[in-house]
Amino acid sequence: TYHNLLGALQTQPDPPVTLLRGFIAVGSHGPAAQFKPAYDLESTLEMRADPRSPYAIVVRDRKGKTVVAYPFWMPFHDDDGHARATMPFQLRVPQLPDDVRVELRGPNGTLAAFDRAAKPPVLDVRASLALGNTVHVTWTAKSASGGPVVASVATARTTGRFVTRVYETSANAADIPITKQGDGAIVRVIVSDGGRSTTKIVTVR
Numbered sequence: 064t065y066h067n068l069l070g071a072l073q074t075q076p077d078p079p080v081t082l083l084r085g086f087i088a089v090g091s092h093g094p095a096a097q098f099k100p101a102y103d104l105e106s107t108l109e110m111r112a113d114p115r116s117p118y119a120i121v122v123r124d125r126k127g128k129t130v131v132a133y134p135f136w137m138p139f140h141d142d143d144g145h146a147r148a149t150m151p152f153q154l155r156v157p158q159l160p161d162d163v164r165v166e167l168r169g170p171n172g173t174l175a176a177f178d179r180a181a182k183p184p185v186l187d188v189r190a191s192l193a194l195g196n197t198v199h200v201t202w203t204a205k206s207a208s209g210g211p212v213v214a215s216v217a218t219a220r221t222t223g224r225f226v227t228r229v230y231e232t233s234a235n236a237a238d239i240p241i242t243k244q245g246d247g248a249i250v251r252v253i254v255s256d257g258g259r260s261t262t263k264i265v266t267v268r
Contacts, residue, residue, distance in 0.1 A: 206256035
């Protein structure tokens with residue numbers, strides 16, 4: 064799930080990837096699609112490549128030239144084989160270059176697109192232990208375009224996995240219950256401007 068992808072603590076070095084996700088729907092007027100916020104992560108690749116598929120992620124430079132394309136298999140059925148008109152997709156592709164346009168192409172052309180900025184969002188995070196075992200987390204984030212960002216907050220014990228506590232909020236603060244262990248707890252904030260992301264990790268003692 065998206066929550067697990069954001070909450071996974073990587074224990075071994077992984078290559079930088081960009082997580083692309085969204086929905087594709089098919090109907091009487093043809094397919095339609097929507098991108099959800101993209102994230103830059105260190106993770107394994109997951110592309111479900113299929114050169115015969117009519118669906119592909121196409122990356123273009125500012126002159127419209129194709130930089131790279133990732134055709135991918137898109138099933139329109141659930142795990143039990145039942146047909147579904149709308150299905151989510153998620154792809155982890157090699158980290159995309161800066162300042163490009165990312166398109167989702169379908170059988171009849173471009174279904175959805177977003178611009179990937181030349182620079183990632185700027186992020187500052189502060190966290191302090193409040194009353195009891197609660198962490199007060201605040202963050203300020205600004206995208207290169209000045210547009211909106213969404214933030215997700217995860218916590219972990221010093222020897223544990225991250226658990227997502229706040230998911231894709233437009234707020235800039237949260238009070239999060241934690242269980243301290245050893246030297247304290249770890250808080251991770253990741254913000255996305257829709258096309259790329261920034262992550263910061265702080266330790267609360």
